[in-house]
Amino acid sequence: MTFFVSSPALAQTQFGWTDASSSTVDTTIGQVPADAYKAGYNGTPSVPDDTLYACRGQYKDSVQPGKLWKSWCHIGWGGKEVLLNEYEVLVTDPGKMTLSWIPSATGALKPANLVYGGYNDNSEGYGGYPLDLCRVAYKGGVHPGKLWQDMCHIGWGGKEVYLNEYEILRLDANL
Template sequence: MSLYYYLLFVFINLLMCSYASGIWVSASGGVIPDGAVIGGVDNENRPLFVVRARVDDNVVPGKLVTTFAYSHIPWYGKEIQRAQYEVLINGPNRWVPCRGKNIPSNAFRAGVESGTAMYICRGHVLGVRTVGKVHSGYGICYLPFAGNEHSISAYEILVEDANC
């Protein structure tokens, strides 16, 4: 194989893996771009989309329901709202069981809080599967729901496929 074809092969694989890993698209006002990753459903069976938003100097994963114009982010015991957010599109959509700090090496990194990696989790609060954040330093899934931040130690975490 010539060097040209080898480099072309490597470049195409890098593009495919980057695309498979998803991209974050800026949005506001409840807008959801095509290809958005769904992480759960709310208590009225509306899809909950995987988003992240800036809180001070942090980038924090959370959820969005299209009927609301704001993202919902778990933050220090509360469910806070942000008008500006980023939506995960064409990203991984494989969820694996997780408990505590046993975060898989292929967990999809979605943000940072105080210099610590944040991942996307989902779990149940009052019978509703909702989306939130895992702070890698604590190994807890924090879920925004009904105005509060709920914490659970057994949850599902979003992972990337190992072939990239």
């Protein structure tokens, strides 16, 4: 497990990423780890098959956060929706910490203790820039993605969609 959080003290809490694509959990039939973090939904929040989990995967010398749906990690990258079959899933221990979605928008100040989902590649001089987890309401669902250049980017319908009103994920430790 690798921890990504903006505060080293909070990184000692029980949350992290697990390699779900090669674990004993059979993601090919829609299973996810029991402690996987539910980050959104793809239409109807009460329908189990519509639940979206926060995932991340390696892509073009970076680690990109996205949404796990139908056994694929969907990310937005380069104007397209990219589907990754090797990925990690965000897992939590609710007894030791709480994750909170905080409303935000382009230009807003960001709170402390944001959950980093990955990092950008070194193209265009960004050299490992951290990508916070975000989510947006879009097309009847709530979709997790990455915060990049002050917008929440998601993969949807074969394209990368980016919106300027979003929520960002913050870690609140129960220490």
